[in-house]
Amino acid sequence: MSIGGSTGVDLVGGGLQVVVATHNPHKVEELARILAPLLPGVELLPYDGPEPVEDGETFEANALIKARAAHATTGLPALADDSGIEVDALGGAPGIHSARYAGTRDDRDNLELLLANLADASDRAARFVCAAAWVDADGELAVRGTWEGTIADAARGAGGFGYDPIFLPHDGGGRAAAELSADEKDALSHRRIAFTALAERIQRA
Numbered sequence: 001m002s003i004g005g006s007t008g009v010d011l012v013g014g015g016l017q018v019v020v021a022t023h024n025p026h027k028v029e030e031l032a033r034i035l036a037p038l039l040p041g042v043e044l045l046p047y048d049g050p051e052p053v054e055d056g057e058t059f060e061a062n063a064l065i066k067a068r069a070a071h072a073t074t075g076l077p078a079l080a081d082d083s084g085i086e087v088d089a090l091g092g093a094p095g096i097h098s099a100r101y102a103g104t105r106d107d108r109d110n111l112e113l114l115l116a117n118l119a120d121a122s123d124r125a126a127r128f129v130c131a132a133a134w135v136d137a138d139g140e141l142a143v144r145g146t147w148e149g150t151i152a153d154a155a156r157g158a159g160g161f162g163y164d165p166i167f168l169p170h171d172g173g174g175r176a177a178a179e180l181s182a183d184e185k186d187a188l189s190h191r192r193i194a195f196t197a198l199a200e201r202i203q204r205a
Contacts, residue, residue: 019045021070021080026161031079031195033186038199049073059083059096059131060142067135077136079198083190085128085163087114087151089121095129098163111155111166124151128167128177132194134202141201145193152176160185 020028025046032044052069056062059082067080084098094101094114102109118124126149133142148170155165157178164177164185171188172180186192 016041017043017045017076019047019070019074019076019078021047021066021078023047023051027081027191030182030186030191031081033182034192034195035079035199038196039202044079045074045076047074047078054082054096056082057096059129060133060144062096063131063133064135064140064142067133067140071135071137077134080133080135081130081191081194082133083128083130085114085126085167087118088125089123090114090117107162111163114151114163115154115166118151125149126151126167128163128169128190130190130194132191132198134198141198143194143197143201145190145195145197147188147190147193149177 020031022028028044028046035042035044047070049070050073052065054062054065056065062082063080066082067078070076070078070080082096084095086092086095094110098110099105102113128147128149130145131142132145134140149172150168150170152166152168155178156176157165157180159180159182160178167177168174169177169188177185177189180188
């Protein structure tokens with residue numbers, strides 16, 4: 001695939017290897033499910049190279065930092081995402097700091113701190129944000145997807161990861177993201193929205 005020129009690999013014809021710039025196996029699994037019907041013939045490979053410093057000020061900037069690093073290390077086209085949760089009552093926090101919110105990089109610590117910081121809040125509006133990025137030898141792009149909802153009073157469900165147990169999506173039928181099946185989450189999530197838009201852009205290039 002070439003996003004910068006007029007020719008490139010035929011994605012439908014297949015055989016294109018793309019590295020996924022994350023060390024998070026949950027994200028690799030989720031992206032594989034989401035992208036299989038969107039980019040048929042693409043083989044997603046896990047990335048085991050060095051992690052770059054994510055010092056961007058936006059989700060898009062950090063996603064591109066990761067994709068650039070994976071592309072530079074492997075020489076392959078690279079996909080990356082940077083995602084997190086924005087809470088209105090906290091001024092958009094934790095935002096790009098979602099994975100490191102509690103300082104431990106532990107999912108449970110992060111969501112417990114978020115619940116504690118919202119203990120007295122009447123406004124619990126929030127959204128998951130995902131910036132999906134693509135980098136190859138000919139160019140780069142990044143797109144954003146959001147999933148609107150509210151923050152629950154306590155963790156619910158055993159599925160998902162990250163803040164899923166306390167996020168109640170507006171289109172989730174009253175359930176937390178962690179109470180949705182993998183197929184249900186894949187059909188609704190911020191990651192689905194962002195990577196669908198990215199795949200459409202890649203296919204049109």
